[in-house]
Amino acid sequence: MPYFLGVLLLTLAAVVRAEPAAALSELADHPRWQALLHINLGGTLRDRGNSYVDDTDFFLAENGKTDARAELVASRKALQQKDSDQRCHFPARYRFLAEQLNWNEEQPLSHCDEYREWRENMPTGQMVLVFPAAYLNSPSSMFGHTLLRLDEKPDPDSKWLSKAINFGAQVDQGDNSLFYVWKGLAGGYPGRFSVVAYAQKIREYAHLENRDMWEYALDLEPRELDWVVRHLWELRDINFDYFFFDENCSYRLLELVQVARPRARLMTELRFAELPVKTVRALRDADLITERRYQPSKAAELEHLAGRLGPAEKDLAQRLRDNPDVADSETFQAFPPERRHLMAQTAYQARRFENREGQREEDQAGKSFALLRVIQRNPAPETGSVPEPEPPESGHRTQMVRLGGGLDEDRAFGELGWRLTYHDVLDPITGFLPGAGIEGLDLRLRSTDSGPLKLEQLDLVHIRSLSPRDAFVKPVSWYVHAGWERARADGRRHPTRFLEAGPGLAWRTGGVMPYGFAIARAEHASPWTPLIETGAGAELGLLYQQPGLQADLSARGVYFENDFRRHRFRARVTLPLSQNQALRGVCERNGWRGGERDECRLEYRHYYD
């Protein structure tokens, strides 16, 4: 029997050695080989058919980046020899070639001590996609980040002991911001994979940045995950170009899933403007997600705790936060131990929240420590878990088209529009962070009886962050808005380029969020004689956001240096019709030095992609 096997192997080896060109080409087209080389199968426009890897160390053939077959031939040559060093660098390629070409060796990697030591510490029980959601006062975080987690087994004893797989750009410390933006867009920074302790990621996201974390367990077997782990070793210190738009963290992680399961075909369609939420949807649509879990941020825990306190207890918790000695007061001691525990927990969490980014100071540490002693002395009541919000993938899609019409005084108009991304505070709230809006490239065209379709408005950026203040957290809201619009500069409307921004405050009273912003504005319109006119003003408003209805009411005024002024009163309502459809009504009165006009419009909004 062994003799027979030996003959068979020799025969096979002879067949392979004869290099049937067709077989090799076929092998080079194998989905796994393409995945291992990170070949662009059409996911982005750059470099189609070539490898995304931008590092000569990754290729064994000179033209390996552009020729998968040449790389296969070179790999076969390099990895076939026993004790080859290259085997230690490319354990996944080795597994592929050995399986395909029937290299049956016992212990083929026995000489790769470094790799084997590392491999032993990499769990392959389960892979989880982790999506840290948007966080307080940072609408840009809606775009989010994703990472992968490797667990010892499904439902691990502690995910704090799992490994995090991360793809990130390697930034030069000295780059200033403009350079940084430009380089980030143009692919000027290299991106690399890294493997770190997942506990660090929990601290960074849930505790320091206060982001809720969504975990999506993936339907991948240990055998499939072995491919990923081997391949990660191959990617050690290997550079990819990093592009914010498409070849970003989320995109690269999809490629790793592709390595685990090449037939999943996640990357064949053009994936422009890859966003984490789209990654989640792509995996869901490929039936790769088996379970979803929610890990609340520290901020959500604090809100949950504070919600369980009565007004007197809240007041006491606040005093306790500032001075732990309050714990010895009669007022505090008069409460039952469970209530004391709750108050001390709230006070401690509030301290941590405030100091999450600060340096450790002696006074801080002493007070926090004193609070922990109070917590420990009073037994914990059952607090229950933080209620789970709607998951991000249940939200509306990222791009939007709209169609509408209205009346400018008594003149009718029709409107068409498109928005590249992503969400304003009045869009359907399900799955989004309340009070946060971020829009990029929002275009509105208008036609009237008297004229053809004309540009009415083009927002380049519009970001709003309304973060309500309460007893324990005191964030400053802010907004920034830049673009092109038709604005009154004298009696008439003129094309105006503008940039405005300002800090603000917001609160929550019942379901309504009252807010106020200061406004600083710079604009350019043809009537202005110095090229740029500057102004200042304020906006006050009320915002209401519930899954069934979003609405706001606002009033604003801006006064310019040249004594011109504008004001606006506005009411808006959005009625979601389904996950990706909504109706919006807007009525506004625009006034300026010399006149006033009323306008109402109604539009249908469709979200897609």
Added chain:
Amino acid sequence: MKRVLMAAVMLGASMPVFATAPGGPGCGWGNMLFEGQSGLPIHLVATIVNGTSGNKTFGMTSGTNGCSTSGALAYDGESMLAMNGMVEEVAQDMATGEGDALTALSVSMGIAEQDRARFQQVMHENFATVFPSDDVTAADVMNNIVTVMKQDRELATYVG
């Protein structure tokens, strides 16, 4: 006046990023700046205005946060506690009597599932011994945990 305003905007725009780009080239926390910022150019502006990176002062000295693709962390209790900020997490869990960080500690110390509740309870009761003051080091905490475990009949077997 206008120039001043524009200059202020530009300066304001450039400083936060400058200030929050920790870590050296190549490794570690530098890449954190990009995390949570994938996608579109627009949010970069937000980032610049807001300076979002959450890693301002943390993690600069810890040896465990680099991009150590090869550096597998050995998971015994001590090295887990040595991770930046972990002592704080464990302290909170011990004071409360339960929590993920405390569970992770018990798992990393090899404590069997049936004994973990006991471990948590003993740690909770002996909080003052494990954390005698607010300036304990990770090594102190580990020593104190071992001392406490030695005095407990069931847990002593793990530190014998």
